Amino acid sequence: MARARSANGLSRHQYLFFIMPAILVVLGFTAYPALYGIWISLTNLHFAYPDSRFVGLDNYVRFFTWPALPQVATNTVIFVTSVVALQLSLGLMIALLLNKLVFGRRLMRSIAILPWVIPAVIIGLMFQQLFSGSKLGIMNTVIAMFGFETRSWLSNPSESMAIMIASVVWRGVPLSIILQLGGLQTIRRELYEAASIDGASRWQVLRYITIPSLKPILLINLIMATSGTLNHVDIPLALTGGGPGRATEVLSLSLYNQGFQVLDAAYASTIATVILIINLILTVAYLRVLRVPR
Amino acid sequence: MLKTEKLRGRTGAARLLAATILAGSLSVVATLAQGVELTLWAPPTFTPTAGLPAVADAYKDLYDRFQAEQPDITLKFEILPNGTEALQQLLTAATAGNLPDLAVLDGFWIARLVETGKLQPLDEMWPAEARAAFYPQAVDAVTFEGKVYAAWFHNAWRGLFYRPSVMAELGYTEPPKNWDEFVAFGEKAKAAGKSAVMLPASGTELTALHMLSMFWGLGGNLVDDTGKPVFFDGANRAALEQVYALYREMVAKGMMPLDVSTMDESAIRPFFYSGETASVAQSSSAVTQMYADVPDLKGDLGAYSYPLPGGAQASPILVGWTYGIFADDPERKAAAWAFVDFVLKPENLGKLNAAAGHLPIVQSIWDQDFYNNxxxxxxxxAIFDTGAMRARPNVPIYPTITNAWALQMAEVLAGNITPAQAVDNARDQVMTEYDRMSSR
Known part of the structure; x- marks a missing residue:
């Protein structure tokens, strides 16, 4: 019986042999922890107790009947949609500007990437200092120079959410810039030349050439930004800790609090599983809506 | 005759026992002579990698002197994460069977670690006379079924800090002692463009620790003897409502800004440095950091307990870290204890405590120059000499209680809920969890 062979002469078994290390790594370091996390969510594992047992969907019932869920879910939607929208649009705008630069593009690109290399928790602390309600807070020092009253920025629910969004966007935009700048540089010049000959406006060039050509990159960026923001805990934790009250508590922070403050590992795993499912649903939705023709 | 035989028998048994002990001791000594490599897990703050240079130097010196004194024991330290992540790492290691020989453990984790069956009792190695040098609460808090499982090595205090120079500007030679004096002090501070006080009120355990000191001072109890939460019943409820009411009153009277609702202890400090607040709630463990931030504070920093109504006195809370031993092999356990014993010697422990600005848990250390001068x-x-210090209850529901208490604070401060509603909300959150956990 003839074995199926590809154009480069490798049989299916040989393919499997070569990709097996990668499969094992993915199974061992991604699939197994995710599945184990789902299993924990079906138990009552709590670090303050020595034993645990299977409890079925109890933790999910607890989660969906949690009185604070409407507020935390609303916060999460506002936080994720704002961050993703701003990160992508600002990333695209700055990438377009950098793409136009003839001189200093590398330097500007290096400067633009700087926020990305700063650890997220440091950014949280930086923004906390920036918006501290004390006279020593940097923003208060600046506005006082212009004769304005100092403000307690982070004690106002709307302002603290806006500051949290701004700080996460500030860190995330460089990734969008790098991805989209890379994508812009792969778009063929002939397309722009043809559009120019046909008298297309800047807006028409952006809408009919640039954005459609960038679609695969935008899709990757969208998926990364959404899952990254949904899972993000460092900046909210360092900046507001979810406060005032629960005004800036997002699902990832609830997960952290349950796992590391209350020590309820099963409930934390339940929230993690819910976040995983939301991520999967959004990723599939993005892939369907923004399907890229082959 | 019979008596003589009995005596001979007893003498023989005694000789046999003595020979066994001698052989055992020789075996330990022989093994030590061959060399033991001890693994110690500790958060960076308690190792030569500590962030504050004075602390790092003190630990490096301690380790070096221990190695010089015990050349057959090699101490290898590995870093534990900060916070409760470390407890999770220890519990995982306990399950996997790869715990270190000894570790630096938050005093609050000991009960949970005893349940793993891996933490070794220290009684045999640590004589009662030596333990008597410690504050009794620090020994009681880590004693389970008559056995001591850890050795506490420092303490801290949470309360209010002030600058005597600022107090003097406000016309005070000493801080207010009771609630009425405190309110009057708040008026003076307000007139001078300052807040009287800032206490952390974000949704973390730190907020609850400050509250707990007042709650205990007002006669409240968190849990009953069985570990069941009772903070919402009778006199306990009245005490907790009063604590929330005091916080609310401070904001309503302009003695404390609403900003505190998102702040922990470190976020509040800049307000104290800039003189925007006349006093600030902190931990004594932050004093070294405060001196580093604002050197002028040295010699111009005082502390006072929360002024409470009705002459009540706030209770200091026992907090801090301990050494625990996991090694069950007699030789390794002996080597691990040799290290712990070395650390606990007042002349060594005093240096570590002083370098970090920690408060002594061994009472004689108060007499050392750093503390005495x-x-x-x-x-x-003087605060600890009152004997009112209490340890946090070692019950699994404790983190849920502190979480529930702290979460209500922002709403109380904003005036959105009453203190009674805050207690009800905290009760509902805690009892739902308690009932669920009780049915495990």
């Missing part, structure tokens, strides 16, 4: 440290000593 520092007026602020003497103020702390």
């Amino acid at each position: 520092d007026p602020l440290m003497q103020q702390f000593k």
